[in-house]
Amino acid sequence: MPLPEYTEFQPSSLRSHPQLNHHGELKHLLTIEGLPCAVITYILDTAARFLSVTNRSIKKVPLLRGKSVFNLFFENSTRTRTTFEIAAKRLSADVLNLNISALSTSKGESLLDTINNLSAMHADIFIIRHAQSGAPYLIAQHCEPHVHIINAGDGRHAHPTQGLLDMYTIRHYKRDFTRLRVAIIGDILHSRVARSDIHALTTLGVPEIRAIGPRTLLPGGLEHFGVRVFHDTNQGLRDVDVIIMLRLQNERMNGALMPSAQEYFKTWGLTPERLAYAKPDAIVMHPGPMNRGVEIESSVADGPQSVILDQVTFGIAIRMAVMSIIAGNND
Numbered sequence: 001m002p003l004p005e006y007t008e009f010q011p012s013s014l015r016s017h018p019q020l021n022h023h024g025e026l027k028h029l030l031t032i033e034g035l036p037c038a039v040i041t042y043i044l045d046t047a048a049r050f051l052s053v054t055n056r057s058i059k060k061v062p063l064l065r066g067k068s069v070f071n072l073f074f075e076n077s078t079r080t081r082t083t084f085e086i087a088a089k090r091l092s093a094d095v096l097n098l099n100i101s102a103l104s105t106s107k108g109e110s111l112l113d114t115i116n117n118l119s120a121m122h123a124d125i126f127i128i129r130h131a132q133s134g135a136p137y138l139i140a141q142h143c144e145p146h147v148h149i150i151n152a153g154d155g156r157h158a159h160p161t162q163g164l165l166d167m168y169t170i171r172h173y174k175r176d177f178t179r180l181r182v183a184i185i186g187d188i189l190h191s192r193v194a195r196s197d198i199h200a201l202t203t204l205g206v207p208e209i210r211a212i213g214p215r216t217l218l219p220g221g222l223e224h225f226g227v228r229v230f231h232d233t234n235q236g237l238r239d240v241d242v243i244i245m246l247r248l249q250n251e252r253m254n255g256a257l258m259p260s261a262q263e264y265f266k267t268w269g270l271t272p273e274r275l276a277y278a279k280p281d282a283i284v285m286h287p288g289p290m291n292r293g294v295e296i297e298s299s300v301a302d303g304p305q306s307v308i309l310d311q312v313t314f315g316i317a318i319r320m321a322v323m324s325i326i327a328g329n330n331d
Contacts, residue, residue, distance in 0.1 A: 061090065185212040185270065214264075239277075268295065284303070
């Protein structure tokens with residue numbers, strides 16, 4: 001069955017996404033787009049309570065005891081898979097990391113057949129990462145009623161838990177979303193993180209979102225979301241409170257969209273000189289993995305305004321929150 005491909009940053013079609021149950025509670029997490037502000041805030045508040053677990057001598061709570069969480073990654077991502085695994089184990093779940101190279105899909109079995117067979121092994125939560133946009137939606141529409149799906153990144157479409165941990169990081173340091181200027185810099189065209197961040201920032205009431213990058217790496221349709229587009233890095237960074245850097249996703253590029261990584265850094269890389277255009281207390285974020293000397297200079301990545309390592313810590317708490325919430329919600 002072909003999967004839909006999301007190639008432009010456009011308002012979505014009006015088809016419903018099967019994320020919420022009949023009570024308006026989160027059953028799957030597929031995208032931030034369309035999630036009510038109250039649901040996003042509830043996830044952030046729940047994550048705040050889980051953050052204290054990391055400081056305990058025994059870093060476990062029994063909320064998912066007896067539940068099985070399957071990490072099903074059709075696309076490599078050590079950081080995301082590891083944080084989901086840690087989060088599930090801290091909730092006392094049984095975790096299975098599947099060997100993708102040995103999965104039956106490599107032998108011709110369909111994606112849905114694979115999911116159905118794994119569901120028969122009494123899986124409760126599937127963490128899905130897939131190179132094709134729409135794969136988690138397809139699975140959510142056909143899985144058993146007791147099974148929950150979390151999108152860990154699908155194609156160029158969405159990465160909702162990364163977007164949520166980014167929102168948690170911003171709220172932790174800046175408190176009030178309604179007073180912020182947020183700049184997103186880099187390869188927005190190919191970035192599912194940027195899409196999730198923009199939907200979340202808009203829903204949470206951020207009054208000014210800026211997209212900064214070369215014309216070849218900025219998608220059409222950003223204006224529909226009230227995003228201001230800048231092609232001059234210094235101008236775009238002026239007086240911003242939050243800077244979200246993005247890596248160049250060469251694996252998703254078709255053709256030469258920029259002269260070279262070195263030329264990119266000269267114009268778009270975040271250096272101390274460019275950071276000085278932002279507010280003195282601006283924070284610097286990056287979803288990782290970082291390409292030092294390409295999109296960010298090491299002195300900035302490791303500097304006092306960087307909160308990049310905090311994002312990783314907060315990511316575990318966010319993923320604990322999401323899994324604990326959806327496991328408790330059924331139709």
